[in-house]
Amino acid sequence: QVLLVQSGAEVKKPGASVKVSCEASGYTFTTQYMHWVRQAPGQGLEYMGFIIPSSGITAYAQKFQGRVTMTRDTSTSTVYVELSSLRSEDTAVYYCARDLGIFCLGYWGQGTLVTVSS
Amino acid sequence: QSALTQPASVSGSPGQSITLSCTGTSSDVGGYTHVSWYQQYPGKAPKLIIYEVNNRPSGVSNRFSGSKSGNTASLTISGLQAEDEADYYCSSYTITTTYVFGTGTKVTVL
Secondary structure, three states: OOEEEEEEEEOOOOOEEEEEEEEEEEOOOHOOOOOEEOOOOOOOOOEEEEEEEOOEEEEEEEHOOOOOEEEOOOOEEEEEEEEOOOHHHHHHEEEEEEEEHHHHHEEEEOOEEEOOOO | OOOOOOOOOEEEEOOEEEEEEEEEEOOOOOHHOOOEEEEEEEEEEEEEEOOEEEEEEEEOOOOOOEEEEEEEEEEEEEOOOHOOOOEEEEEOOOOOOOOOEEOOEEEEOO
16 A cells, blocks of 8 residues: 655754655656645645656645655665754644545645644 | 645544645646645644545545645545544655745644
8 A cells, every 4th residue: 555654753953954754665666746735734735746756756846845755765665854944933734645546636745744843 | 835734723523524735826826737735633643534635545444535626725534533533744846856845734533
């Protein structure tokens, strides 16, 4: 079965960077887009962007452009999201989610809590 | 890209039907059939319940149905049950080739 396992919680200081990983299994890694979504405490879902695992091509939501980088390692079937210049408003649970190939996010990781605090 | 607009809360009694709206623009909801809906329980990851406006993934109850008219998509939950109490988010593909989520609706079963 499809499984997305994310890295553990992180605590960062303002201005630092954070890198969250998402290891995929149960399917051919390069066949489906992978997305990143975040959710601040008590708030709604916020779309960050996607990466095409076969090519490494990325597309980011305008809000995050210049501050987010999504990468992948095909040898370990892992995707990464790195967010720089962290501020308190970046405190959130970050989710990876696999596309179903029909423009929807069909499988989700368990989420990674990133806390930004001085 | 602004978030799609959803009512903050909708409530209904068991057995009733409720409809959640999701309003966007011609650059997202109105321009594409790639509208999906997600159900989220507190502390859990979202779950896909509707894709491509009105399609249900395998295993999702047929009490959930979707539709779209112009720039507004809708999710109807029929035969409301206690287990339907959750947050619901719509999402749409956009002209910028990324996606946008709705503001979310909290469904309460009275």
